[in-house]
Amino acid sequence: MAGMFDFVRGLFSSSAGRAESDEPPSERPEPDPPRDLPDTDVVIKGGDGDEGVAATRDELREWQSGYADDYRDYLTVEDALEAYQRAETALDRLAPIRENPGQFSSNAVEAAETLHEDIQRVREFVEHRDSYNEAWLDAMKAKHGDELNSYFGDGLTHTDQQFRAIFSNDNFNRVNAAAGTGKTTTFGRRVNFVLSEYDDVSASDLLAITFTRNGVSEMESELAETFDITGVEVSTINAYCKSVAEAQYPDIELVVGEAKTTEIAAIWRAICTSEQYSDAHDAFLSAWKDAQYDPNDYDVVRGVYEELTEKSGVTVGDESVPMDSIPEEGLAHEAIARFLVEHDLDYDYQVHLDWAHSASGGFVMDFRLVDAGTDETVYIEYCASEATRADRPAYRNSNSERPETVERLFEPNEHLDTDTSDRTGIVLDGDAILGTPSDELDWDDQRTRERFRGAVRERLAAAIEGTTVTPGTRLRGDDLADRVYDHKVLFRDVVETVETFITQARVREWDPERAASEVREYLDQAEDVDDGVPAFCRLALAAYKRFDAVFDNRTKTDFHGSVVLTRDLLDAGEVDDEFLYPYVFVDEMQDLNQVQFGVVRALADQIDDVRVFGVGDDWQSIFGFQGARPDLFIDYGDVLGAGDYEGLPDPVSVFTDDNPMLSSYDAFADTRLEDNFRCPNTVVDASNCVIRNNEIRTEKDPDGSPEGTPIDVHHLGCDTYEYKRNVSMRRKIESLVSESPHPPRDVQVLLRQQDGDPEFYYSLVDALPDAVDIRTAHDAKGSEAKHVIVPKVSEVGGYPSTKADRWVEPVKQPPDVYEAEAASYKLEEERRLFYVAVTRAVDRLDVLTVQGAESVFVEELPDHRCEHHRPLSDAELDEIETDYECRRPVSGSVDAKFNDNFATLDWDGRGLIDLNLYDATAEQTRRLDELAASGGRVTLANCGIQYRDPQDDDADYQRLQLQVDEDVTIES
Structure with a gap:
């Protein structure tokens, strides 16, 4: 480099500002009129604090050799842009000399051409950045691949996608990891690689953010036990922000968990007992009771009581006890x-x-x-x-x-x-x-x-x-159960709803005044507002105002408040260096809300050349009720400011509009993990088909293992009654568990909800072996089981649960992107939850639905990956669809006789189904009464089978029903 620099300088042994000639001055032609041309000596060599193009060329060539010859690092967007801009500026300075050769000496023109060629090679290197980075990845794989593979054992190796995620080292890196693709493994490998490859990086330079405390323990164990790495700051984002807030405000009090709920309970109690709000409280509580309070339903009361006793590990008052x-x-x-x-x-x-x-x-x-x-x-x-x-x-x-x-x-x-x-x-x-x-x-x-x-x-x-x-x-027995039920439903549930109302406003960064404005607009524009909702909103907004005054983020705060405070302190540059990190890792990034994303972005702005490594899967974002924003993970680069480099041009325009050589430009390194190591291809293919019905999502093409049996989809007879009529669903689950090729400890039953369906939940707890894992799909995130059973995939009480929470809906407005894309925020969240449920299956998957009330998700499952088990054959279904009725013999036992016009039949192998007796004869009714009492078997010859509209006017499904009339013969 020095030799080339000396060569260029040697070209300028005399004045370079004018052309030289051997002709005597008197014989030279008259020069052209003066033009605004540069002083070539200054352009090439520099002067008066201006770096010359020759020096810029040498620095650029040295910069390039560090990458191309030494594989110094992954070529980041920012580094490439900076070099590209310097090259463009230098070429622009040389352009007048090259374009007007007659106005300058031959030495100056030759020097300009030489410099142009050298700088153009640097420019072309930047334009071929992707090719260099591919070579870098290959070099890192050759250097570290065998060691990383050795941590697997059993001859397993990392996939190319995993290696790409581990080694890619842009300033911003997104790993878009589908279910079962080893994202936690990749996360840990990435930490190990950074500490192994870069001598100037120590464990204390790394901050790893996980979504849960359990994730912290898992990551710390992975780093310590697999790689013998300690000293990395592994933390939940709440814990990190708590530390920052307490360091800045030593006297601040953090009130969280049950203590925070109790504060809200005290606020709510004060509001509801004040004369100012007495009318609103009476109106709300009346509507609340109509909607949710049924003290006369024994099953529900006992279900709630059981839920709040030792079975679930909490106190009888519904307080979470660790x-x-x-x-x-x-x-x-x-x-x-x-x-x-x-x-x-x-x-x-x-x-x-x-x-x-x-x-x-x-x-x-x-x-x-x-x-x-x-x-x-x-x-x-x-x-x-x-x-x-x-x-x-x-x-x-x-x-x-x-x-x-x-x-x-x-x-x-x-x-x-x-x-x-x-x-x-x-x-x-x-x-x-x-x-x-x-x-x-x-x-x-x-x-x-x-x-x-x-x-x-x-x-x-x-x-x-x-x-x-x-x-x-x-109090004992039923009196105690009633007391618990009253406390739970009439006070505790209300307080939790108020807390949710406040949380939804806060995660949208609405202060009490903004929340009140949004609520008014919602109530004014809504076509149909349920009774009691305006009254509740008035009370909840009053509670939010008092809450906001108490939790002021200076003397008292909670986790969300500490996150807001930390983001603002970072933006203001008021966070101590001990909380700043050049390497930031974020796991489960799809579950962050907009304030938490703000913390990550603010962290990235604190240190030059920071590296942000975000792992997530928007397809598995299921915590919208906590403010999770999968759309922010989808727009990762824009949200985190990837490409917003101070003093540099807009990278999109540089790398795309103005230069087709870089048409594949992205503002960050984007990696997909698509090899699902957990699920067979039948499950992966089916889940892909379902999730692709979401409008707001990233593109991925996951693939599973080649083994796998078809998904069994069981269409049961009726079971469309919440709470009570779930007997056939329970019995089917019992039979699937008993007939499973896997022991109970390897079976997982994934419910859409537990609190909202306690009778069904506890009937399963009582009926199934203790080893069976019964949990909600939300709780199943991150788990797996050999045999997964997903019940109630139907329009009633299961997947999807699209009924809005009337009390919280006024503040639970979806992100703007859903309206822009005309997408259903609630349905897409539910579809992601169903996706999470089915992708827990390692071997066998059973989906339980109700014939006539099948969920839209059942319809989205691909037929070629499923085996459907229905009470009726395809021919009979066609007959019902055309003639509204078919007739055939039906065998089973009368399960219950509720009144003169209604009974249920345990239809052999098909579950419980309605018996409509409105057209039955007196003799038929008497005979069925006897069979209901004795439990004897019966065959209904020539029985009519129909789909009938349910009594619920809001239902958009039809219930499969047996019709007993004079043409039916009862044989027993």
Whole structure:
């Protein structure tokens, strides 16, 4: 390079600003009139602080050799653009010399041509950036591939797509990973590669963001156990933002989980008891009861009660209680909650105390009694035993929850201006109750748990006697179930709906005033607003305004508030260097909301040459109720500002419009993972067909393993009644589990919902072996099973659940892209959820639906990948569709006789189906009554079979039904 530079400089041994000639001056022709031409000496060599083109050429050639000769790194868009712009500027400066050779000396023209050729080669190198990067990827595969493959064992190797995702090293990298394609594996391999390849990068330079705390544990284990890597900051985005917020505002109090719900409950209670809102509350509660409150339905009441007892691991008041290997504190909270509910004492759980502070921040008491008929406010705190505390990182401060510390909160203190005379604290000492160190007890033994719960209740009962609170007569049996149901449906569910309302407004970044405006516009434009919704909106907006005043993001906040605060602090450049990272990894990126995306973008703006590696799958984005925005992952580059380089031209115009050589330009490295290692091709092909009906999605073409049997789609007889008429669905699941080629522990039953269908859920829990994994499709994300059963893929009570939440809908407006594309936000979310459910299947997949009320998703499954099992043959279906009825013999047993005109038949192998008896004779009705009582088998010869419209006027399906009339012969 130096030699070339000297050569060019040697071309200018005399003045280069005018042409030279051997002719005597008197014989030279008259020059052309002066033109605005450059001083070639300045252009080539530079001067007065202006770098000459020769120096620029040398720097560009050195820059190029670092890539082309040494494979220094992946050629990023930003680096390529910068070099491209410098080359373009240099070529522009040379253009007047090359275009007007007669106006300059031959040496100047020759130098300009030489420089132009050299710089043009650099320009062409940038234009062939994709080719270089392909060579870089091949070089990295040769260098690191064998080592990375060795971590698999069993002769397995990474796919080319996985290697591309691991090695691509642009400033912004998106890995669009379909279900079962090993994205978590790729995520960890990428971390290992960065630390192996780049000597100037250490583990402390890496921030890895996962969506859940479980994801944090999995990633830390993967890095430590597979690669022996420690020191990488692995965190949820909430935890990262919490750390930033607390570093900037040391006195800020973070109120989350049950404590936050309790704050909202207190706000709601104050609003609903105020005279200002009494009319609105009465109107709302009346409509709420009409829509959701049915205390006379025994099955529903018991289902809710069962849901809130030990079966589900939460307290009878519906408060989430965490458990671990030493569940002392969780069991104590269960025992306290049960005692309070059984004695008809209302309470708040996890109460943040504004008037008391611990060494670890704002104090949170376990329970506070509400409306106890006394001016005395009673708080209850269970202080875990020393053995439990010793190895529990959740106890941040060793003194914060010791009995003596809590007791001091309720003692007069001359140094504090807090009056505690009307406050009483009941402190339950774990060491005193247990007697034996908690880590020496067998907590898996049910008797140990029961003895401990009993001891807690006894100690609590004795302590309450010393207060002015009088417990009610102990409730048992149905009275207790009714009490729990009332609390759950009439208060707890309402508070959770208010919390959802507030959350939906906040994730859209609507302050209370904007939310009120949006709600008014929605209510004005909606064609049909349900009763009670305007009243609820008025109450919920009032609650949001009070919430916003309390959670001010400076003195008190929650996780969402800390995310907003962190984004704003990053944008303002006010975040300490310890929270900034040159390498940012984001897992499950499709589940981020717009504020969380803002944090990632703001992080990327903090450090020059940052690398952002985002892994996700918009096809599996199923947390819209939490504000997840798959459309932001789809628009990854624009959202994160890939290509927004300060001082550089718009990369799209440079790389596409003005230069067809770079027509494949993208503002970021985009990789697809499409080899599904989990599912057979039957499942992958079918799920692809379903998800491609979504308008808002990325393009992928996943492929599965060549093995695989057809998907079994079971069209059952009736089962179109919510809660009660699910017997055939349950029985079919029982038979599928018992006949499965896989043991119960390898079978997964994936429900659309649990809370909304408790009777069905608990009927399955009671009927199926304990080892069967029964969970919702939301909870199944990231899991897999050899045999997956997806029930209720029908228009009633299953997939899709398209019925809007009337109370939250006014603030749950979809992103603009859905309106622009005329796409259904709700239906596309439901389709993604169904996609997640079916792609859990490793071997066998059974889909259960109802004939006549099949879900649109069943219709979207490709016939060539499915085997349909229907009560009626194709010929009979054709006959019904043309004549509205067919006749044939039907065998089974009368399951139930509800009234003179309606019964159900257990149709052999087809499930329960309606028996319509409106046209039956008196003798036929009498005979069916006898069969219903005896349970005897029956054949209905020449039975009519029809599709009938259901009684629900809003239903858009028809129910398959058996018709008994005088032409039917009953044989038994």
